[in-house]
Amino acid sequence: MKKAPFLIAIVLLAVGAYWFTRQPSSAQSPTPQAVPVVTVVASSNELPVVLDLTGRTEAEETVTLRARVEGQVLAVPFTEGQHVKKGEALIHLDPADYAARLRQVEALAQKARLDARRYEELKDKGFVSAEKLADVRASAEAQAAAAELARLQLSYTTIRAPFDGIIGARLVFPGTAVKANDTALAVVNRVRPLKVSFTVAEKHLPALQTALSKGSLTATITAPGGAAWEGPVRFLDNGVDRATGTIQLKATLSNTQETLLPGQFVQVRLVLDILRGAVTLPAQAIQQGPEGSYVYVVKADQHVELRPVEVAAQYQGQVAIAKGITAGDTVVSEGQLRLTPGALAQVKKPAPAAGQ
Template sequence: MKTRYIIYIVLALLVAFLVYNKFFSKHAKETKTATAGKGKKKNGPVAVNVMIVHDTTVVNQIDITGTVDANEKVNLVSQTAGAVTGIYFKEGQRVSKGQLLVKVYNQDLQASLAQVQAQLALAKDINRRNEILVQKEAISKEEYETSKSSYAAYQAQVANIRAQISRTEVRAPFSGVIGLRSISPGGYLSPNTPIATLVNIDPAKVTFSVPERYLPLIKVGSKVNFTIESSQDVFGATVYAIEPALDAVSRTITVRAKAPNAKNLLTAGAFAKINLTLDQIPKTIMVPTEAVIPDLKSSKVYVYHDGKALAKDVKTDLRTDTKIQIVDGLKSGDSVVVSGLIQIRPKAPLKVLKVIK
């Protein structure tokens, strides 16, 4: 029993020593004094950088994506069926409009044409003689009309056969570069058999979509700059056509521009990164994005005024990668705080480290 009391007394003394050492010893008092001194120390000014804003000219641009298309593109096919008797182009060759590319068997039509042309020549002579005779009243008018009708019928037959022959010849509908052929001499060609692809890509067409909000700023004649993965060059194009209706799903409008391609650097189907110039704002204020503090109702910035931070509500509009347009709330010459914003409160003293002009 006495042993237990002794243990209690020892524990009580130990606790008393720890409490004294914590709160009443010389070291504890020094620590308390130092902490109190720090708490009473007055906060100094916040070190910041400021930018003197001024009116500047801003080009309103947006970056979008699009596709490079051929100016003209067609899959060549034959209008009639038959054996291929001639191929008159090389793959990858540039061809001219109207140039003969492929010929299908037409000897039977050529023979029919020769026969009808002979009959046409005879009918022409008969009709010419009858025209003279009818004027001399040597034959009746009915005989002359019959020969005239026969002559016209043979003319129609010749035109019909020539039309059939023309369908056995595949010619280039426009000038361009012809692709890889999928036929061979002697093979059977039907109207469903693809021959090759003919492409004209000078100029090239660039097709892209623009959000509805920019529709009033897009017009025929607007300039477009774009790049492609296969070239380091920056290409220029001019808008020439705008779709008259918005896409109901994406709420965008399709725009098409033409780009010169004399060096043949653009390829149909290429992915285009487009920089579209919408308009130019001749006089406005732009500040770094980090200088604008978003709020529930508006946005604000801090202005350096008489050594202190002055909060100003501002109205913003255009944004770029690094800056934002201020359309109301600032004037040229204001010193906008662009750093140390987390530590700033209204009317807080400021120390300017750097002035950006």
């Protein structure tokens, strides 16, 4: 009689196990839920290879004026910021000392010339030797050279514009003591034309060299405020900067209205190439993972497949794909965060084909 409860328990366990195993399989493994996504169809289009960079304007020519002789500033006749012409007088040093020195050496040179003529006559009469006449002639030539040097030094007391341009602020004033080749007097910039300097990563060097060899590389320069100009790229540096891995280029702008001035930051856009027949997608379709870029492709059975891709270029929200997908593939453009490889996708509303 004591074994009856034990036997009853065994029977109940057996009945429960039988009932559990007879339940439908759907209760044990529920149907996976479809993930709502938006898709786009990869298409074949043209896409430019564009570089957007930051550059700085430079004067075509720039000179810091310095005196070639010592002296004291006598007058500064220019107006700050004015346009100057080549050869125009900009600064006058006191010429008194140099004028007096010139008169002195000119007098000595005149005496030396007269001595040379007198010794020539004496040589003809046999009163002096040829060697003595040669010494007198050499002295006359030395005095003439000294006079020419004094004349040049006197001319250096007037500092003139080396080229057409715009002069900056006054750095000296009447009474300022000036040292030769040392004291900065003013800065003159030539701004027509104007150069724009910028750097590009060395990986683009082959494309740059190809474009420059064809003479077709043009930069679009945009200044703060939105004004834009185009100018040819005519300078590619002869070496790559080891510290930054970049190479310097310069574009030339006519700047006829002198809208830009040296030292401004500007935006530079270069079109290196046009990819024709490229497979394109919206940029939001591209995802980033530990192994690089990838997309989710929706297969015919509505399950998704993760595809690694190689991006060739990106422009205005469109991406050109070099490897990974082909035109006509359906790619997820929204809803990727809830997807895993092999997940079931529920397309909410297909987007238009890329590029349309």
